[in-house]
Each structure stands twice: as structure tokens, then as C-alpha cells.
Amino acid sequence: MSRSIRLAVIPGDGIGQEVVAQGLKVLTAVLPQDVKLETKEYDLGARRWHATGETLPDEELESLKQHDAILLGAIGDPSVPSGVLERGLLLKLRFAFDHFVNLRPSKLFPNTTTPLAGRPDIDFVVVREGTEGPYTGNGGSLRTGTPAEVATEVSLNTAYGVERVVRDAYERANARPRKKLTLVHKNNVLVYAGHMWKNIFDRVGKEYPEVTTDYLHVDAATIFFVTQPERFDVIVTDNLFGDILTDLAAAVTGGIGLAASGNINPTGEFPSMFEPVHGSAPDIAGTGKADPTATILSVSLLLRHLGFVPQATRIEEAVAADLEARDGSPRSTDEIGDALAARVAG
Amino acid sequence: MSRSIRLAVIPGDGIGQEVVAQGLKVLTAVLPQDVKLETKEYDLGARRWHATGETLPDEELESLKQHDAILLGAIGDPSVPSGVLERGLLLKLRFAFDHFVNLRPSKLFPNTTTPLAGRPDIDFVVVREGTEGPYTGNGGSLRTGTPAEVATEVSLNTAYGVERVVRDAYERANARPRKKLTLVHKNNVLVYAGHMWKNIFDRVGKEYPEVTTDYLHVDAATIFFVTQPERFDVIVTDNLFGDILTDLAAAVTGGIGLAASGNINPTGEFPSMFEPVHGSAPDIAGTGKADPTATILSVSLLLRHLGFVPQATRIEEAVAADLEARDGSPRSTDEIGDALAARVAG
Numbered sequence: 001m002s003r004s005i006r007l008a009v010i011p012g013d014g015i016g017q018e019v020v021a022q023g024l025k026v027l028t029a030v031l032p033q034d035v036k037l038e039t040k041e042y043d044l045g046a047r048r049w050h051a052t053g054e055t056l057p058d059e060e061l062e063s064l065k066q067h068d069a070i071l072l073g074a075i076g077d078p079s080v081p082s083g084v085l086e087r088g089l090l091l092k093l094r095f096a097f098d099h100f101v102n103l104r105p106s107k108l109f110p111n112t113t114t115p116l117a118g119r120p121d122i123d124f125v126v127v128r129e130g131t132e133g134p135y136t137g138n139g140g141s142l143r144t145g146t147p148a149e150v151a152t153e154v155s156l157n158t159a160y161g162v163e164r165v166v167r168d169a170y171e172r173a174n175a176r177p178r179k180k181l182t183l184v185h186k187n188n189v190l191v192y193a194g195h196m197w198k199n200i201f202d203r204v205g206k207e208y209p210e211v212t213t214d215y216l217h218v219d220a221a222t223i224f225f226v227t228q229p230e231r232f233d234v235i236v237t238d239n240l241f242g243d244i245l246t247d248l249a250a251a252v253t254g255g256i257g258l259a260a261s262g263n264i265n266p267t268g269e270f271p272s273m274f275e276p277v278h279g280s281a282p283d284i285a286g287t288g289k290a291d292p293t294a295t296i297l298s299v300s301l302l303l304r305h306l307g308f309v310p311q312a313t314r315i316e317e318a319v320a321a322d323l324e325a326r327d328g329s330p331r332s333t334d335e336i337g338d339a340l341a342a343r344v345a346g
Numbered sequence: 347m348s349r350s351i352r353l354a355v356i357p358g359d360g361i362g363q364e365v366v367a368q369g370l371k372v373l374t375a376v377l378p379q380d381v382k383l384e385t386k387e388y389d390l391g392a393r394r395w396h397a398t399g400e401t402l403p404d405e406e407l408e409s410l411k412q413h414d415a416i417l418l419g420a421i422g423d424p425s426v427p428s429g430v431l432e433r434g435l436l437l438k439l440r441f442a443f444d445h446f447v448n449l450r451p452s453k454l455f456p457n458t459t460t461p462l463a464g465r466p467d468i469d470f471v472v473v474r475e476g477t478e479g480p481y482t483g484n485g486g487s488l489r490t491g492t493p494a495e496v497a498t499e500v501s502l503n504t505a506y507g508v509e510r511v512v513r514d515a516y517e518r519a520n521a522r523p524r525k526k527l528t529l530v531h532k533n534n535v536l537v538y539a540g541h542m543w544k545n546i547f548d549r550v551g552k553e554y555p556e557v558t559t560d561y562l563h564v565d566a567a568t569i570f571f572v573t574q575p576e577r578f579d580v581i582v583t584d585n586l587f588g589d590i591l592t593d594l595a596a597a598v599t600g601g602i603g604l605a606a607s608g609n610i611n612p613t614g615e616f617p618s619m620f621e622p623v624h625g626s627a628p629d630i631a632g633t634g635k636a637d638p639t640a641t642i643l644s645v646s647l648l649l650r651h652l653g654f655v656p657q658a659t660r661i662e663e664a665v666a667a668d669l670e671a672r673d674g675s676p677r678s679t680d681e682i683g684d685a686l687a688a689r690v691a692g
């Protein structure tokens with residue numbers, strides 16, 4: 001564990017700025033006195049794109065690389081054509097820094113609202129592949145805008161890419177009490193990619209005899225997310241299926257305001273990046289209504305990744321205690337951040 | 347409206363046989379005396395494949411074509427490698443008969459169990475594209491089974507294919523009281539296909555000034571399916587997103603036992619095919635536990651498609667009344683079929 005953290009901060013768009021401020025507040029409060037925190041803020045996102053046309057210049061990418069980790073708020077604004085910032089900035093970072101494990105824990109905290117009747121016991125983590133599948137930007141369009149247009153999207157999958165994320169998921173499952181791993185894909189239709197995923201999943205599984213395994217088609221998985229979410233422990237899945245499933249998971253576990261994520265490069269070759277699952281929510285930006293908890297829980301993932309395990313746990317416990325204690329009256333972004341900072345410092 | 351129906355019947359695997367028998371029972375009961383119903387049963391599915399290696403021979407496809415409609419139970423069995431029957435039979439039929447509108451209504455009937463707290467008012471229909479997207483079987487794998495394997499899946503989308511299904515969805519939205527149409531895609535990542543869908547959606551929308559439109563990314567759509575399903579009226583979406591969303595829709599509206607679907611060729615060039623959304627459920631096959639309601643509601647879609655509108659409505663009303671009247675004690679497949687047959691005949 002290093003006694004200093006060089007943290008790159010990308011507040012981004014909409015509520016990004018507001019929630020990241022709270023994340024940093026809690027981070028500062030939880031760190032031991034002797035740990036030096038150096039932060040560098042990057043002006044990336046819609047404002048920058050409007051001003052300069054840039055999404056992520058090469059020098060900035062180089063500079064970001066010189067950090068131990070990245071904290072990101074949210075990217076995207078309706079004033080920018082759909083895809084420009086997502087592909088030019090967010091996905092560019094995930095791909096450039098080889099964030100092949102997109103880690104998204106889902107837990108139903110006490111005293112939170114779930115749309116599910118009966119409040120099932122939910123505590124699982126999705127290991128979403130982060131650098132392949134339909135996210136590679138492969139594809140194109142021919143005769144664009146005419147009645148004869150053809151558009152393709154290519155899902156690229158490699159044994160190299162699938163095996164490393166599957167192995168990571170087995171490790172995580174093996175380290176949890178229930179030791180259960182579910183592969184989600186659609187191998188009855190996407191037979192090429194699906195069979196490769198399944199074969200690798202089965203083969204690597206032989207090295208983890210204590211892990212119980214299961215396979216579900218993605219459509220069936222969505223059913224279980226709402227009827228029987230307690231059946232899941234660790235889920236490993238493709239980039240797109242993981243995107244869809246983790247929004248659904250967030251919805252059933254108290255909402256997108258609590259869903260944290262880590263874009264992890266487990267080899268340590270590049271900095272990992274931590275961000276709430278939610279978007280930039282321009283409709284509530286500046287109103288103080290944004291819930292910073294998802295960002296603060298992302299800071300917890302960041303700390304755990306950097307080896308500050310007790311501090312990471314302290315944040316999680318603080319969030320649980322804070323949710324338990326709240327009385328239902330609305331609190332501002334700042335108030336939630338202050339409450340959590342006080343708890344972790346305490 | 348023709349006074350005779352030539353119906354091809356594919357019971358298929360698992361519970362398929364059992365639920366189709368009830369579908370035919372109710373169909374016979376609801377049809378006016380003077381309508382001649384000719385059925386022809388096709389032995390297709392796992393048994394046939396094990397016996398002969400065939401999934402759907404050309405002569406059978408030719409013969410199926412000579413019908414007004416097809417009623418299908420369920421396809422798939424764990425004894426057959428994943429994908430063989432799905433691609434060789436079910437999807438082959440959808441593609442060969444150009445079923446470009448995969449129609450999947452979702453309605454929360456009275457007195458049914460939903461996993462959602464608060465029982466929102468759900469009544470929407472998904473128009474899922476049925477002949478393109480990632481379902482075309484385009485793709486492949488190189489160096490299969492080696493550490494250097496690469497597997498691709500290509501999503502193919504054409505303006506021709508997108509426009510016809512989008513137009514169908516506008517027509518359906520325009521004919522409903524709320525007149526609202528939501529496009530679901532992922533155009534911030536799948537920019538080629540996504541932008542084509544969105545451009546066509548916007549352009550065709552100009553012809554339907556009374557229809558209110560909305561766009562959602564597929565991940566966000568899953569959130570609304572559980573937190574605010576009442577916001578949807580008609581949804582139009584891609585083949586794969588539609589697959590995922592309609593299982594989720596079935597789960598939130600009383601379960602997959604009630605979800606009906608129609609694979610429709612609106613031009614009438616080929617027979618349309620009606621089937622429950624659920625699978626062959628081999629675990630309960632032969633136990634009499636299968637709920638035939640989804641198949642019976644699929645028969646209602648079939649009748650509406652063939653112009654037997656009052657009969658179609660009678661089935662829907664019978665299902666609503668039957669669900670309303672039940673007292674919670676379990677009923678067998680047969681008992682539910684009998685009850686519904688009695689109601690529609692009555």
C-alpha cells in the first residue's frame with residue numbers, strides 16, 4: 001500500500017461536478033493523516049468539446065496515465081450529438097487504459113426503496129467485460145441516410161479478452177462466502193461469441209472446484225433480477241449485456257443513486273477509473289438534488305483497489321449506517337456528503 | 347375475413363405439446379360454427395433432431411407456407427446443443443417467413459402476482475424487429491478453441507428493415523388511445539445502427555403528428571420497466587433489445603406464463619406465427635403444471651391477425667375474467683384450458 005495517492009479527477013458534465021466534490025470530501029476525511037493525496041482536475045466533457053472540439057487529446061491521455069487512479073463524475077449532455085463524448089472520452093479511457101474488468105456491485109442497503117415487493121436480500125456483483133464485445137466501435141454505415149442504407153455493428157470477442165475477465169470473476173467468486181458464479185450470455189443465438197464464452201467459462205472453472213457455476217441467457221437473467229435476485233452472487237458477462245443488467249440491478253437495489261462502479265485494469269499497467277453508474281442528469285444539475293452516494297461508494301472501490309482496505313470498508317459501513325439513520329426528509333448533495341464525511345472521520 | 351383457417355401446428359419441445367393442446371381447445375371453442383378449422387401438425391424440435399438430424403427440412407418449410415397461420419408451442423431442449431434448434435428451426439421460420447414484426451403485448455391483469463411493489467398500471471406493447479440486428483447469424487470464429495480464438499457477431503441493419511417495422515409501430519401507436527411511441531436502442535455506443543434507427547424513427551414520425559415520441563437507451567429502459575412501467579404505450583426496438591426487454595416485461599406483468607407473442611408478416615406474403623414468449627421448460631414438462639394462458643393469448647393474437655376480432659377480444663376478456671375469479675389454488679394445464687374454453691364458448 002502506497003502512502004500517497006496521485007488521483008486524476010474528471011468531474012465531467014451535469015451533476016458530475018457536484019457528486020465528485022462530495023466524493024473528494026469523503027476521500028479526504030477517510031484517509032490517514034500520513035497519506036498524501038495529490039489531485040489533478042481535468043476539464044473534459046461537453047463544455048470542453050463545445051469550446052475546442054476536443055474530447056480527449058493525446059497529451060491529456062498521457063497525463064492521466066501518470067496517476068494511481070481516476071475518479072470520474074459523469075459524461076454526456078443533450079447539447080452534444082449522442083455518441084461523441086461517450087465514444088470519444090468515456091469509452092476511449094476504458095479502452096486506452098485496458099479496463100477489462102468493469103466491476104459493479106449491487107446491494108440492497110437497509111432502509112432504501114426498492115421497486116420490488118417483499119424486499120429480497122440482494123448482494124451480488126457484476127463483472128462486466130470492459131474492452132470488447134459490441135463496444136469496440138467496429139461497424140459502419142453504407143449509403144447513409146438513403147433508403148438503401150445498411151448499418152453494421154460488430155461484436156469482437158477474443159479468447160484472450162474473455163479468459164482474463166472470466167478468470168477475474170472466478171477469483172472474486174472464490175473469495176466470497178457463497179462462491180457462486182453465473183455466466184450470462186445469449187449463446188443460443190450469438191453462437192460464435194456465446195460458445196467461446198461458455199467454453200472458456202467451463203475450462204477455467206476446472207481450476208476453481210469450489211465455485212458453483214451456472215449459465216443463463218441474458219433474457220432469462222432479467223427475469224431473475226426481478227423475481228429472484230437473491231440467487232446471484234457473482235455474474236460475469238459481456239460488455240453490452242453487463243451494461244443492460246447493471247442498470248436493472250441498480251434499479252432493483254435502491255436506485256441508480258447508489259450504484260458504484262470501477263473500471264479496473266487488474267494488472268496495474270494503467271490507472272483504474274471509478275465512477276457512479278448513473279449519468280450526468282442535466283435535468284437536476286445545479287439543484288443540489290443529486291445523490292452523491294454512488295460516487296462515494298465508487299471512492300470506496302477505488303480505495304480497495306489501491307489497497308486501502310480498512311478505509312474502503314469504513315466508507316461502506318458509513319453509507320449503510322447513514323441510510324439506516326435517515327428519516328426520509330430530503331437532503332441536499334452537500335448534506336449527504338457532509339454526513340458521510342463526518343461518519344468516516346469519526 | 348375468411349371463413350376457414352388452415353392452421354399449421356408445431357407443438358415442439360417440453361411443455362410445448364401440452365400448452366398447444368389447450369390453445370387449440372380454446373380456438374375450437376371460440377370459432378363460429380361455420381368457420382372451418384383445418385389443422386396440420388408438424389413433428390419438429392428435439393425429438394425429430396435426435397431421430398433424423400433434421401431441424402427444418404425444405405419440404406416442411408414449403409408445406410408450412412401453405413397455411414394461414416402457425417401456432418408454435420416451444421422449441422429447445424437441454425439434450426440438444428444450444429443454438430441448433432433455435433437457429434435451425436425457430437429463427438429459420440421467423441426469417442424465412444419474413445416475420446419482421448415480433449409483437450409482444452404486456453399487460454398486468456387483475457389478481458396476478460407482480461414482483462413490483464405498488465402494482466403499477468401496465469399496458470404496453472413491444473414491437474420487436476424480427477429479421478435483422480444481431481440475429482442474422484452473421485459472424486464466425488477463427489482459431490476456434492485455441493487461446494488465439496477470435497469470435498465475431500455482426501448486427502446487420504437496413505433502412506428497408508428498420509423503416510417497415512418503425513412504420514408498423516407508429517400505426518399501432520396511432521391506433522391506441524395514448525398514442526405514444528418509444529424507441530429503444532443504444533445509439534450512444536452502437537452509433538451506426540443506432541443513428542440509422544433514430545433518423546428513420548424521426549423521419550417517419552413526421553407522418554404521425556398525433557403520436558408523441560420518446561427515445562431511451564436500452565439500459566435506461568430496463569430501469570423504467572421496473573420503476574415506472576406505466577410510462578410506456580408502444581415500444582419499438584431492435585431484435586436483441588426486444589428479446590431482453592420482453593422477458594423483463596413478462597416478469598413484471600405476472601410472469602412468463604402470461605406472455606403472448608406474434609411473429610407477424612404484415613404483408614400477408616407468408617403465414618404469421620404465434621407462440622408464447624416462454625420456453626420449453628423441460629423441468630415441468632409432463633407434470634401438468636404448465637400455464638397454457640400465454641399460448642391461449644397467442645391464439646387471441648392469431649385470431650386478431652386473421653380478422654376474427656370479436657373472437658380475439660373474447661379470449662382476452664375470458665383470460666381477464668378467469669384470472670379475476672381464481673382463488674389461488676393451483677390448477678392443472680388442462681383445468682385452465684377447460685375453464686377458458688368454457689368461458690369463450692359461453
Ligand SMILES: CC(C)[C@H](C(=O)O)[C@@H](O)C(=O)O
Nearest residue numbers: 086090091243277534535565
Ligand atoms: C454512457 C455509456 C457509454 C455507458 C456504457 O454504455 O457503458 C454507461 O451506460 C455505463 O454503463 O457506464
Ligand SMILES: CC(C)[C@H](C(=O)O)[C@@H](O)C(=O)O
Nearest residue numbers: 188189219432436437589623
Ligand atoms: C429461443 C430464442 C432463440 C428466442 C429469441 O431469442 O428470440 C426467445 O428467447 C424468444 O424471445 O422468442
